[in-house]
Amino acid sequence: MPEDTSARPAGRFQPPDVRRRQILDATAALLLEDGYESLTVGGVAARAGVAKGTVYLYFDSKQALLAALQSQMWDRMLQRPTELLRQPGLTWTERLDGLVAAWITAERDDHELYHLIFHEPGGTAGEEPMSAARDLLVTLLTQGHAAGEFDVPDPELTADFLSHAYTGPCHHTEADTDITPAVQALFRRVVAARPPR
Amino acid sequence: MPEDTSARPAGRFQPPDVRRRQILDATAALLLEDGYESLTVGGVAARAGVAKGTVYLYFDSKQALLAALQSQMWDRMLQRPTELLRQPGLTWTERLDGLVAAWITAERDDHELYHLIFHEPGGTAGEEPMSAARDLLVTLLTQGHAAGEFDVPDPELTADFLSHAYTGPCHHTEADTDITPAVQALFRRVVAARPPR
DNA sequence: TACTACTGACCAACGGTCATTCGATCGATC
DNA sequence: GATCGATCGAATGACCGTTGGTCAGTAGTA
Numbered sequence: 001m002p003e004d005t006s007a008r009p010a011g012r013f014q015p016p017d018v019r020r021r022q023i024l025d026a027t028a029a030l031l032l033e034d035g036y037e038s039l040t041v042g043g044v045a046a047r048a049g050v051a052k053g054t055v056y057l058y059f060d061s062k063q064a065l066l067a068a069l070q071s072q073m074w075d076r077m078l079q080r081p082t083e084l085l086r087q088p089g090l091t092w093t094e095r096l097d098g099l100v101a102a103w104i105t106a107e108r109d110d111h112e113l114y115h116l117i118f119h120e121p122g123g124t125a126g127e128e129p130m131s132a133a134r135d136l137l138v139t140l141l142t143q144g145h146a147a148g149e150f151d152v153p154d155p156e157l158t159a160d161f162l163s164h165a166y167t168g169p170c171h172h173t174e175a176d177t178d179i180t181p182a183v184q185a186l187f188r189r190v191v192a193a194r195p196p197r
Numbered sequence: 198m199p200e201d202t203s204a205r206p207a208g209r210f211q212p213p214d215v216r217r218r219q220i221l222d223a224t225a226a227l228l229l230e231d232g233y234e235s236l237t238v239g240g241v242a243a244r245a246g247v248a249k250g251t252v253y254l255y256f257d258s259k260q261a262l263l264a265a266l267q268s269q270m271w272d273r274m275l276q277r278p279t280e281l282l283r284q285p286g287l288t289w290t291e292r293l294d295g296l297v298a299a300w301i302t303a304e305r306d307d308h309e310l311y312h313l314i315f316h317e318p319g320g321t322a323g324e325e326p327m328s329a330a331r332d333l334l335v336t337l338l339t340q341g342h343a344a345g346e347f348d349v350p351d352p353e354l355t356a357d358f359l360s361h362a363y364t365g366p367c368h369h370t371e372a373d374t375d376i377t378p379a380v381q382a383l384f385r386r387v388v389a390a391r392p393p394r
Numbered sequence: 395t396a397c398t399a400c401t402g403a404c405c406a407a408c409g410g411t412c413a414t415t416c417g418a419t420c421g422a423t424c
Numbered sequence: 425g426a427t428c429g430a431t432c433g434a435a436t437g438a439c440c441g442t443t444g445g446t447c448a449g450t451a452g453t454a
Contacts, residue, residue, distance in 0.1 A: 042443075051401045052402075053402070053447080054399080062445090063234075154379055157376060160365035161383050164362050165359070165362030165365070166358070166361075168356075168358050168361035183358070186355065186358050186387055189387050192386060237407085238409060249409090249410085250436055251435055253409090253410065253411080254435075259408095
């Protein structure tokens with residue numbers, strides 16, 4: 001029996017990036033509604049209004065689909081900190097504070113989705129985008145240290161430390177309290193930020 | 198047709214805790230050999246020398262099996278810190294250092310397995326044992342603060358922060374370098390440890 | 395007609411169930 | 425004390441519904 005096509009949206013042929021986004025949006029929506037355990041490729045396809053095979057035209061596997069969603073979220077989280085890193089006239093402490101604020105805000109905006117996505121389905125799928133965040137932190141710490149504003153003898157280790165640390169408070173605190181200043185204070189302690197001259 | 202029993206280990210009827218451990222050991226071994234993606238209940242059963250149904254006699258689901266393995270590892274990680282918390286005549290900084298050392302040692306001993314297990318299969322399966330670690334840290338921070346040795350205005354948030362933080366360096370560093378002193382130093386900065394009187 | 399985004403029937407493999415079987419134990423009998 | 429059969433929980437594996445993933449074919453475009 002042929003598939004029921006009545007529920008499919010108008011445009012059958014869509015530009016590739018539109019289809020991609022439709023599928024990613026459907027994934028995020030289902031993740032929020034039913035959780036990770038209930039997420040199936042068939043369900044994603046139905047929600048996106050395409051056939052299951054179409055999902056595999058745009059993503060190699062279910063893992064890859066999840067990884068792409070995760071990557072997209074990291075991109076959003078890294079955008080503002082990357083700008084701050086380039087913006088002149090800021091102290092390194094201000095840049096670090098900005099990074100923390102951006103991360104927490106991003107996680108606050110899509111709180112549940114971040115929780116689901118970064119409480120990661122098994123394996124190493126999410127390592128790559130995460131290491132982009134690490135690299136950015138390494139740069140920030142190294143330069144802040146060279147400028148004499150931070151005291152960070154081992155930027156790589158400290159970046160690993162901090163990039164994992166901030167997720168803890170995000171997941172365990174109620175949505176209505178703003179933990180940004182408290183987490184910024186903890187970050188400053190770790191880098192032993194000296195007040196800028 | 199009756200099952201081929203020739204390949205099964207000698208003891209068909211084992212004490213419940215022995216069977217449990219056999220299954221958990223098989224799970225850990227397969228996880229190390231083939232990774233999380235390849236782990237199947239049937240595979241675990243074969244490795245443990247039992248039928249698939251037997252696995253479900255001891256664990257409610259595959260998730261529960263993984264959660265039990267995780268819980269067992271947390272128990273091992275919390276044993277030494279719990280002792281340190283009760284042991285008299287120690288400074289709070291010494292207790293905190295001991296906790297860091299215990300966590301890093303535990304993770305170093307079964308490095309790959311920890312990596313696989315705590316890069317968690319989806320969802321909230323591992324929340325409960327993790328929160329035991331958090332609770333222990335909360336106690337330690339609260340009492341160290343009350344004693345005037347730490348400066349930790351918000352022990353809960355700081356515990357969340359630290360319990361996530363230490364995993365970062367563990368996963369990204371080569372096995373032959375000892376990161377314990379460096380991570381201890383970072384922990385001390387976070388709690389603003391003052392030298393004990 | 396040539397091209398390709400798209401489809402959906404199909405497959406192997408999975409997690410999980412359950413009627414059935416196995417075998418250790420023990421009281422009754424010789 | 426040895427043999428037997430009744431008992432019952434431990435253990436089994438065929439089975440089921442569903443899943444991730446494939447691919448020969450189709451429908452719409454140029």
